[in-house]
Amino acid sequence: MRRLLSLMLPLTALVLLWTSVARAAERPNILFIFTDDQAPWALGKSGDPNARTPNLDRLFSEGAYLTNNFTVTPVCSPSRTSLISSRYGTEMGITDWIRSRNEAELGLDPATPVWPRLLRDAGYQTALIGKWHLGTLDRFHPKQFGYEYFMGFREGGTSPKNPRLEVNGRMQTVRGLTTDILTDETIRWLRLRDPKQGPFAVSLHYRAPHARWLPVRDEDWSPFEKLDPTIPNPDFPKLDTERVRRMTREYLASTAGVDRNVGKLLEELRLLGLEDNTIVIFSSDHGYNMGHNGIWHKGNGHWVLTEPPAATENIPKGQRPNMYDHSIRIPTAVRWPGVTSPGTVIDETTSNLDWFPTLLEMAGVDLPEDVVVRGRSIVPLLKGQIPDDWDNDFYAEYSTHHQSHTHMRMYRTPEWKLVRDFLNPERDELYNLQDDPAETRNLIGDDSPQVRQVIAELHEKILQRMREINDPVLETLER
Template identity: 30%
Template sequence: MKWPALLTSFCLALALTFPASAQPNILVIVADDLGYADIGAHGGKEVPTPHLDALAASGIRCTSGYVTAPYCSPSRAGFLTGKSQTRFGHEFNPHVGDEAKLGLPLDQRTIANVLHDSGYATSLIGKWHQGFDAAHHPQSRGFDEFFGFLVGGHNYLLHKDAEPEFGSAHSHDMIYRGRELQKLDGYTTDLFTDEALSFMGRNTKQPWFLYLAYNAVHTPLEVAEKLKSRIPASVTDENRRGYLSLLLGLDDSIGRLTAELKANHPDTLVFFFSDNGGSGRKPFFAYNTGINTPLRGDKGQTLEGGIRVPFFISWPGKLQAGKTYDHPVSTLDILPTSCAASGAKPPAGLEGTDLLPHLKGEKTEPPHDMLAWRFGPQKAIRRGQWKLVDVRDMETKTQSGWQLYDLTTDIGETHNLASTKPDLVADLTAAWNEWNSRNIPPQWHGSPNEDPTAPPKPAAKAKAKARTPANK
């Protein structure tokens, strides 16, 4: 073989061995019902959160980071598909209706489907809450591996000798590996972190995508023995003590994860967000004492406190550390951003955008002209500095009607400007109506807290029978 031909063959072999654009690992960490103001990066001081704060500082903290719904399951459906979940009827938690139809519709592709097809090992660890039957199972939706629970909430203190239970929207001692029920002792936050570290360690020959969905800091507010001494004695409310213990456990786990990434997986694109705001209203389902100050409202509301969440993006060497980004971003953006980073082909119909050129300063315009929400009778739209919202009072069951706020000067939504700017209200209302015209009716009802048209729930006992381990 002559030298030119030999050189060409050598270069070809080298290119195949070392691709020009290696695919990064992608890690999405989701906290559950985390209060906006409870972490140090947002001013929280009741307990230290050094590892969450360090994760925020390692990349870009999005100060106007939004989820697509103020409730668990629809918020996750928006992130998983890169589409507003109201486009395909996933408006409420999938608790009431025909179980074969409850959950992320089967015609929707997930981020796991997309990355799996692009050569990624894929795993979900923790909370699913996107359906319960075999067709809706995570391993039927693009995930190679699953370790976690299927419903909306789960106990933390596991006992392998306990009888598995399902009641209402929560399960107890019903952690699955794949489709098989496990008998486990331990603390779920730690177990999910152990499993995440194992998944990373077992996948060093190909890029991996991990969706790590902690149940912390969702109810039940169970306190692990090892965390009791770290809860300030000045905190005497037992619910708040339980919440803070869950936050401490979550922060510890973030520290373990980031140490592993730094040591062995430096080329990892990391997203962190909460699925909705903290649940600080009492009485309210899943009340956990979360604090959303200075935001107004809580989980279940389209006020800022329900949909604006802690939102960090870190990618060492690719995104500048220690920055904040103030334009509104959405969990809709995670899928297209991951596609851009990995070279995966984006699925049709995405409503999010690739954030990388915006975060790098290559594009200076906002990623979104507007963001909009519908959650039963509640509505909202944000365009630039302006937020138009029609919110439901969860105690009186009354609607506020359209209210207008300037978020640059009134992040707490306390000064309603609707009466002084009727033309702007009309303009934003028309924009919301146009956006809403492309939504479809909800495919199932939510709980009465979510949807005033919801029928009474079936008895918990009957639902439990449909979701016993034998039917998985």
């Protein structure tokens, strides 16, 4: 009897292992494509006359187009913190982009619960190819957060051509265009992975279309080389229209390079027979301005004027920190074969905080009870269901400390947006998004009863969110 039990125990373990692998094989693969500085307006699907993005347009049409997806902080590092942890940057001590040369000790705490680690522990093969920007020291390495494989760069940027990348644990110069290199590496990883080891969750984090935009391939540049692009507000006072035109051409060419490579990836999934069982997500870390409201760049924007406003105590000349919709809105699509109907348009408000619970639900992985997440799963929306309690209000934050010094906190409803700068209260802003979607008329000084009531209500909502996440800026307000 004892001998029979000893034989049965290994057999039972084998059955459990086989069952686990079989269940893992039924789970969908996940390809998460993440760009840097991608503007929603630089997308043919959005109707922009300058954009040429046929592959992205197809992807957005084959699944769900999330028209109101936002980042909670419109700059690289804190946005990526929220993506991977579903927490605000102020909670993680990362409130602005990490400048490695004088913030070498700054990075995301490796003990932070993150979805790549939970997916890996659930049997997914995980990889990150491309940009990290959540700490450069080894203790902040992507492999500390559940990515089994990493090839790319830990810092905030690299060259668009012949980049310095970490390959097999060593930094080296890789010849070619960065966007193409990262795509080719993703394809190589997909081809070499062992399907018997479970499904995959691979994140491809492009550098593009982050400046510097050129060089690009000739085929990406030729449609824009002689383009006279449409400028969103050419009559903006003192707008440097020639500079805006030149930057627009270069930016759109970089975006075209992303589009061409996304098409290459989608075709590879088809050739490998993975198309029907792979969720493809396309998103970005934040939006971008190109002459909109007189600025270019993102939340730490720069004036693009022939005569920028004078400097103030905390805002250098030429700087325009902001929480405009063009900075916080992200172009986002989800293609989920067999679940999300092609041509789905989701207008409900979502954010980068939502990816953590969403990806776990997609993969059939339970969220541990002791893990705090600020986001919510968007799976019901992707299935065509709108929960009755879905809240379309949105809270965001950005404390700048490099070029400028601010403590911006924002509350947005479908109709109104209030931006408080608790360090520079003279910069407070209020916009009626229904009447003024381009955010051209700041109503903060309007003394009408309706406006005063809106300001009071949204201000209280800002303070409530700050209390919920224990925002350290509250301490300065209560002194």
